[in-house]
Amino acid sequence: MSTAPVPASTTRYPGGCLQPVLLRGRVDHIDGATGELLHRYTTAHELGGVLLIACKTRRASQCPPCAEVYRADTYQLIRAGLSGGKGIPDTVATHPCVFTTLTAPSFGPVHLHREKDGRILRCRPRRHSRTCPHGRRMSCATRHSRDDILLGEPLCPDCYNYTGSVLFNACAPELWRRFAITLRRALARQAGLTNKALAAQVRVSYAKVAEYQRRGVVHFHAIIRLDGPAGPTTAPPSWATLALLTAAIDQAARTVHLDIPAAPHLPARTLTWGRELDTRPITTTGKLTDNKVAAYVAKYATKAAECTGTLDRRVTPADQLDGLPIREHARRLIAECLRLSKLPGLADLRLAAWAHMLGFRGHFSTKSRTYSITLGALRADRAAYQREQAIAAGLMPDLAADSTLVLAQWHFAGRGLPLTTAPGLVNPPPGDQRDGSHREGVGDVA
Ligand SMILES: [Zn+2]
Ligand SMILES: [Zn+2]
Ligand SMILES: [Zn+2]
Numbered sequence: 001m002s003t004a005p006v007p008a009s010t011t012r013y014p015g016g017c018l019q020p021v022l023l024r025g026r027v028d029h030i031d032g033a034t035g036e037l038l039h040r041y042t043t044a045h046e047l048g049g050v051l052l053i054a055c056k057t058r059r060a061s062q063c064p065p066c067a068e069v070y071r072a073d074t075y076q077l078i079r080a081g082l083s084g085g086k087g088i089p090d091t092v093a094t095h096p097c098v099f100t101t102l103t104a105p106s107f108g109p110v111h112l113h114r115e116k117d118g119r120i121l122r123c124r125p126r127r128h129s130r131t132c133p134h135g136r137r138m139s140c141a142t143r144h145s146r147d148d149i150l151l152g153e154p155l156c157p158d159c160y161n162y163t164g165s166v167l168f169n170a171c172a173p174e175l176w177r178r179f180a181i182t183l184r185r186a187l188a189r190q191a192g193l194t195n196k197a198l199a200a201q202v203r204v205s206y207a208k209v210a211e212y213q214r215r216g217v218v219h220f221h222a223i224i225r226l227d228g229p230a231g232p233t234t235a236p237p238s239w240a241t242l243a244l245l246t247a248a249i250d251q252a253a254r255t256v257h258l259d260i261p262a263a264p265h266l267p268a269r270t271l272t273w274g275r276e277l278d279t280r281p282i283t284t285t286g287k288l289t290d291n292k293v294a295a296y297v298a299k300y301a302t303k304a305a306e307c308t309g310t311l312d313r314r315v316t317p318a319d320q321l322d323g324l325p326i327r328e329h330a331r332r333l334i335a336e337c338l339r340l341s342k343l344p345g346l347a348d349l350r351l352a353a354w355a356h357m358l359g360f361r362g363h364f365s366t367k368s369r370t371y372s373i374t375l376g377a378l379r380a381d382r383a384a385y386q387r388e389q390a391i392a393a394g395l396m397p398d399l400a401a402d403s404t405l406v407l408a409q410w411h412f413a414g415r416g417l418p419l420t421t422a423p424g425l426v427n428p429p430p431g432d433q434r435d436g437s438h439r440e441g442v443g444d445v446a
């Protein structure tokens with residue numbers, strides 16, 4: 001995570017955003033019946049003549065204050081699905097619910113941090129270590145600390161399966177989709193029901209987050225919960241137990257696969273989840289509590305692939321791969337994305353566009369429709385609260401929504417903090433203000 005200091009002068013901006021969008025324009029409130037102008041807001045009276053809109057990124061490496069808002073919202077959303085609140089009944093806490101981690105398989109040995117009872121273990125001790133065809137020893141007796149830069153680096157980069165790693169990332173969202181379908185079928189089979197009969201009695205709800213491992217592959221952490229047919233407001237049938245859910249997850253994770261057909265310079269292969277599967281119940285007390293899980297998922301929702309030492313932006317054709325300031329392992333993964341992107345049959349994976357993400361182009365946090373409330377609902381609540389506050393403070397007119405027309409006219413006026421208020425932070429040069437990208441309509445940007 002970036003630790004760029006937040007200039008004190010930014011605290012008055014929306015959420016302290018470091019890279020706000022600047023807008024110039026006005027909003028008129030007009031009486032729908034008489035056409036009378038009731039109220040006008042114009043940015044002419046704002047500092048620098050512009051209104052600042054928070055960038056609202058989820059990524060902590062790009063804008064820490066906005067990512068913090070995203071993290072807090074995600075925490076509330078995840079927690080409501082575990083213990084209730086925000087309109088979700090607290091009886092949801094009694095539904096069978098687990099936290100499961102679906103890992104990627106091995107693509108070759110990498111340096112590891114291992115711990116047991118608070119002691120750091122040796123990385124890969126082997127009494128009779130073999131040597132790879134490139135003459136490198138396939139063992140490592142080092143006790144790597146948590147922040148060792150060697151973590152995730154292959155013992156032999158020339159043996160490492162870069163093709164498999166990149167294809168796994170690219171296909172992980174599809175593998176998850178198949179897992180979710182197979183899980184429902186496995187539940188039906190264990191309960192002795194048809195798929196249709198299962199759907200009439202049980203709904204499987206989930207929320208998941210993708211996390212990059214240091215070796216450059218994603219794995220998924222998922223909260224999986226069994227509800228009654230209408231979601232969290234209805235109780236699941238008594239036969240839908242924690243044990244049944246755990247067994248069905250295990251079965252689904254071990255059977256799901258995805259066949260990639262052969263292409264020129266690329267043999268056919270079958271992608272599966274890794275052998276390591278960790279499924280644990282979530283409870284209100286004990287080791288894995290609702291608060292812990294919500295904090296964990298929310299933390300990973302604000303991250304991308306930073307820990308792998310890759311690029312924080314897309315790779316462009318102008319980039320010289322050799323000259324990019326990235327880890328050697330990440331460079332090879334990116335190079336493999338670019339190589340595979342040119343092969344016929346793999347165009348759908350869009351590996352060149354997602355090379356900086358080492359092939360993964362999925363969403364970082366997703367949830368099923370009935371898991372909990374939505375981020376949109378949380379944001380709408382906040383906007384309504386801010387509007388009430390603004391009206392109470394006399395900053396906005398309190399007009400009847402059904403009889404008032406709101407006419408907004410906005411012009412894009414740049415990106416970043418205005419130079420007049422935050423010296424040192426970059427504004428686009430006058431020629432790059434793209435003032436012509438002009439948005440007009442009925443609405444409100446608050
Ligand atoms: Zn921001
Ligand atoms: Zn090692
Ligand atoms: Zn080797």
